[in-house]
Amino acid sequence: MTDDTSRRDLFKGAAVAGLAAAAAPAFAQGAAPLVDPQTKFTKTPFAEQPQKWPALQRNMRPVPDCGEASYRGSGRLAGRKALVTGGDSGIGRAAVIAFAREGADVAINYYPSEEPDAQDVAKLLRGEGRKVVLIPGDLTDAKFARGLAPRAHRELGGLDIVVNNAAYQQSKANIAEITPEQFDRTMKTNVYAMFHICQTAIPLLKPGAAIINTGSVNSVDPGEELLDYATTKAAILIFTKGLAKQLGKQGIRVNMVAPGPIWTPLQVAGGQLPGKLGEFGQDTPLGRAGQPAELASLYVTLADPGSSFTTGSAFGANGGTGAI
Ligand code: NAD
Ligand code: MG
Numbered sequence: 001m002t003d004d005t006s007r008r009d010l011f012k013g014a015a016v017a018g019l020a021a022a023a024a025p026a027f028a029q030g031a032a033p034l035v036d037p038q039t040k041f042t043k044t045p046f047a048e049q050p051q052k053w054p055a056l057q058r059n060m061r062p063v064p065d066c067g068e069a070s071y072r073g074s075g076r077l078a079g080r081k082a083l084v085t086g087g088d089s090g091i092g093r094a095a096v097i098a099f100a101r102e103g104a105d106v107a108i109n110y111y112p113s114e115e116p117d118a119q120d121v122a123k124l125l126r127g128e129g130r131k132v133v134l135i136p137g138d139l140t141d142a143k144f145a146r147g148l149a150p151r152a153h154r155e156l157g158g159l160d161i162v163v164n165n166a167a168y169q170q171s172k173a174n175i176a177e178i179t180p181e182q183f184d185r186t187m188k189t190n191v192y193a194m195f196h197i198c199q200t201a202i203p204l205l206k207p208g209a210a211i212i213n214t215g216s217v218n219s220v221d222p223g224e225e226l227l228d229y230a231t232t233k234a235a236i237l238i239f240t241k242g243l244a245k246q247l248g249k250q251g252i253r254v255n256m257v258a259p260g261p262i263w264t265p266l267q268v269a270g271g272q273l274p275g276k277l278g279e280f281g282q283d284t285p286l287g288r289a290g291q292p293a294e295l296a297s298l299y300v301t302l303a304d305p306g307s308s309f310t311t312g313s314a315f316g317a318n319g320g321t322g323a324i
Contacts, residue, residue, distance in 0.1 A: 041065065043288040045278040046263065053170075055265035057089035057117045064263045066094040067293035068124060073101030076304050080104040081156040083149060085139060085197070086166035088118040090264030091214060091257075091292045095163055096121060096132075098296035099303065104161065105131035107152035112136040117265075131156070139166050139193035140185060149201035161303045162201045164194040165214040167232075170270040171225040183228045190232035191239070198243060207251025210303045213240050215256040215314060217323035225273055237314060244312030253311035255302045260318025262290040284319030 042062060049061060057064055066089075082099045086092035087108035096106050106125070110118050115136060122132045133155045137144040153159040168189035172178050194213060201211070219237040222230030237256055244254040261281035272280060281289025295317045301307055302315070316324035 038286050038288070041288060041291045041294075045282060046280055046289070048275065048277050049268050050274070051265070051268050053269040054111050054114055055269035056114065057093070057265050058120060060263075060265060060268060062263075064090060064265075065291040065293045066090070066121075067097050067296050070293060071098050071101050071296055073098070073103060076102040076300055076306075077161070078103035080160045080303070081107075081152075081158045082161035082163065082303070083107045083109070083152040083156075083159060083201070084163040084165055085109045085148075085193070087163075088114045088121060090266060091259060091262060091295050092163065092165040093117075093121050094292035094296040095165065095299040097125065098300050099161065100125045100128070100130040100132070102300055105133075105156050107133040107135055107156055109135045109137060109139070109148055109166065111138060140188040142192065142196055145193045145196035146200050149197050149204060153201075153204045159201060159204050160206070160209045161212070162197065162205070162209075163212045163214070163299065164197055166193065167214065167229070167266065169226065169229045169266050171273045172227070173225050173273060175227055178228055186228040186232055190229070191235050194236065194239065202247070202250075202252070205250075205252050208305060209252045211243070211247075211252065211254040212299055212302050213254070213256045215240070215258045215324075217258055217260045217316065217318050217321060219256070219258055219314070219324065221323045240314065241312045248311060253302075253307070255311060256314040257295060257298050257302070258314050258316040258318070258324040259295055260284060260290060260316065260321050260323065262292055262295065264292060281319065284321055286319040288319070290317060290319055
């Protein structure tokens with residue numbers, strides 16, 4: 001062994017020892033306790049609490065858990081710029097909180113009357129030193145929807161992650177009860193806006209960027225009282241897969257998250273048939289509805305460059321119903 005190799009070996013040993021020392025404090029805190037997903041969040045049936053559309057999360061009981069107090073980042077999205085529609089509440093808010101805590105700056109779109117919910121999340125994240133841009137506006141207005149991504153790009157100083165998450169859902173037991181206006185609004189919010197936003201965002205995106213669309217278990221297994229909504233969610237699945245094929249050669253990934261029953265404002269503003277809220281989520285194998293916080297890691301993972309071979313795919317969070 002030459003002096004050189006022994007010095008190298010010594011150095012290697014020191015580096016390993018150093019690594020162990022660096023990792024030690026984390027281990028020293030002890031293993032995180034295993035958490036039973038059946039009891040991680042409330043199993044108590046939800047009380048009827050109808051709100052005018054679009055409902056405010058801050059007025060729900062219990063208030064949905066979007067990870068405000070629990071999500072911890074580790075720099076997975078450091079320096080990224082993200083646009084999230086419907087980011088004021090529910091699943092979109094959970095994605096926004098997680099993105100911000102992973103080091104991203106975020107732009108949030110929401111319907112103008114949701115300003116109180118949007119202010120709540122902006123205040124929380126700005127207090128943590130993140131940049132949060134608020135862009136209220138109606139996504140059924142094609143002009144507004146087409147201007148949204150360019151505006152987010154301008155105000156954030158770039159755009160790397162686009163989450164099409166806003167949706168309109170009104171339960172109706174029979175097709176006869178779906179008015180042409182409801183059908184039109186559901187299509188415009190859930191499908192047309194996604195098309196407008198993707199078409200205007202793509203020229204602004206660089207290789208490595210990610211588009212994430214929020215689908216549903218309804219994308220493949222329609223709830224019978226959600227005919228129009230489920231139709232849009234099926235469209236979102238195919239749009240995701242088709243766009244991923246087109247954008248592979250530009251290095252842009254496109255994926256979908258497919259939630260099951262999650263406790264969010266959409267459910268108390270006509271999303272469930274009257275009198276049905278008490279049953280919401282009770283029939284999943286985990287025996288409860290999900291909370292938005294339980295989806296955050298899926299959005300982060302799909303935005304993370306570590307998922308670089310994942311595109312055109314759908315990932316579920318549905319408590320075991322087996323849909324996606
Ligand atoms: P949510 O009410 O918190 O989010 C929906 C958001 O859509 C609203 O906050 C609102 O900002 C936005 N929106 C609706 N119409 C709009 C318009 N015209 N202009 C601008 N914004 C508009 O409820 P959520 O459940 O978190 O919904 C987020 C996504 O999750 C939706 O795509 C929904 O279909 C999907 N999803 C939810 C569930 C569930 O059980 N909650 C299940 C499957 C899929
Ligand atoms: Mg909302």
